Amino acid sequence: MPVQIRRPDRRECERCGRIEEWSDEADAWRLADGPGDVYCIHEWDINGTFLPIEGTDE
Template identity: 80%
Template sequence: MSTRIRRPDRRECERCGRVERWSDDADAWRVDDGEGDVYCIHEWDINGSFVPFEKGGA
């Protein structure tokens, strides 16, 4: 049995509400909705419900 580590494809700032999505084309995070404070020191929910580990089959 193997374990795969995944990365999130969406994140939201807990302070200003800015939403970003991962862009494979740009290999970077991109603003999703165009809202949020660009001067915010973004507080991403790193301890939330996203689970980075995925169990695989043998």
């Protein structure tokens, strides 16, 4: 089985709780909920539990 790289379809700011979802139509991130703190320098959880690689041969 070939290795597939996938991207997240949802992300949450660790500082203010802003949640965004990926929109294929807009090819961009869109708000899923309230804006959070609009003055926040958003910190997305890039070292979390999301695994971008799937389907490895072992």
